[in-house]
Amino acid sequence: MTTIEKAVDLLRAGRLVAFPTETVYGLGANALDEDAVRRIFAAKGRPLSSPLIVHVDSIDMARELALKWPEAADALARQFWPGPLTIIVPKRPSVPNVVSAGLPGVGLRMPAHAMALALLKAVGLPLAAPSANRFTQLSPTTAQHVREGLGNAVDLILDGGPCAVGIESTVISLLGPTPRLLRAGMITQPAIEAVIGPVETGAGADSPGQHPKHYSPRTPVVLGDSPLSGRGIRLDFSNMPPDAAGYAEKLYRVLHQLDSENYDWIAIEPPPDTPEWAGIRDRLQRAAYRSSCAT
Numbered sequence: 001m002t003t004i005e006k007a008v009d010l011l012r013a014g015r016l017v018a019f020p021t022e023t024v025y026g027l028g029a030n031a032l033d034e035d036a037v038r039r040i041f042a043a044k045g046r047p048l049s050s051p052l053i054v055h056v057d058s059i060d061m062a063r064e065l066a067l068k069w070p071e072a073a074d075a076l077a078r079q080f081w082p083g084p085l086t087i088i089v090p091k092r093p094s095v096p097n098v099v100s101a102g103l104p105g106v107g108l109r110m111p112a113h114a115m116a117l118a119l120l121k122a123v124g125l126p127l128a129a130p131s132a133n134r135f136t137q138l139s140p141t142t143a144q145h146v147r148e149g150l151g152n153a154v155d156l157i158l159d160g161g162p163c164a165v166g167i168e169s170t171v172i173s174l175l176g177p178t179p180r181l182l183r184a185g186m187i188t189q190p191a192i193e194a195v196i197g198p199v200e201t202g203a204g205a206d207s208p209g210q211h212p213k214h215y216s217p218r219t220p221v222v223l224g225d226s227p228l229s230g231r232g233i234r235l236d237f238s239n240m241p242p243d244a245a246g247y248a249e250k251l252y253r254v255l256h257q258l259d260s261e262n263y264d265w266i267a268i269e270p271p272p273d274t275p276e277w278a279g280i281r282d283r284l285q286r287a288a289y290r291s292s293c294a295t
């Protein structure tokens, strides 16, 4: 039996399988099986108020889960799928409410990773999958990160090597009259606007699960110069790639590594305030949240 076949059997039995995507590793379960989806929340220690992204193998599979498939969804999917863009559309009743945390929309994404797509095709089911880490912790970009973070809570981990994009997908909601960017990522606002016209940004009524302290290493993180005492480490452009894609690809791997080295703090040089860096800036701000309001 191949590993994919084993994964398919587990998923059909309502169990959890971690799998690689181009962004980060996901903790997957059959999105149509409510009990299986509940196991994801339990394994992550994630509150039920935080909705899950559903992974699909095609636009056709996406349309089967969407009550409405707006023209903008089609244009975005055609331009950016497979890829790091999650599109929120009205959900059909066949998608359990636990997946969307009771919200009217469901987030859909077709990942650009050969192993993820092979798994989706083989199982023939949509897979609900948040990042495969404990709630509020750093997302995993290697199979080893998943092992260290979730251990026995996951039934199988598919190893597809390090993730090429390195931070989570851009999330856009098409529920309101104007599209709204809920989470920045490596697909930028200008790239999206080139396809569907102006979008709104910032949290709206439809942006749950955007806990400010998300994506955090255990070590306190400071953006800019550290005012903290003790033994720290600086992450700046002398030791990180100068381009956003290279930086994102490396970021979580470096943070996981530094986090294991028991520093008192990690001080990170703020990246440029331009659209290509928006996703990275967002994750760094969330990583730094705890220390900036620490007591």
Ligand code: TXA
Residues within 6 Å of the ligand: 021, 023, 024, 025, 026, 027, 050, 051, 052, 053, 084, 086, 088, 100, 103, 105, 106, 107, 109, 111, 129, 130, 131, 132, 167, 168, 169, 170, 171, 182, 183, 206, 207, 208, 209, 210
């Ligand atoms: O790149 C990614 O998006 C990765 C890989 C595994 O695909 N997944 C990921 O999932 O980052 P997660 O659960 O860690 O983040 C999902 C976020 C939620 O916290 C929420 O902000 C937004 O996506 N989201 C998902 N479904 C939503 C919905 N129905 N309505 C509003 N926001 C939603």
Ligand code: MG
Residues within 6 Å of the ligand: 130, 131, 139
């Ligand atoms: Mg996450």
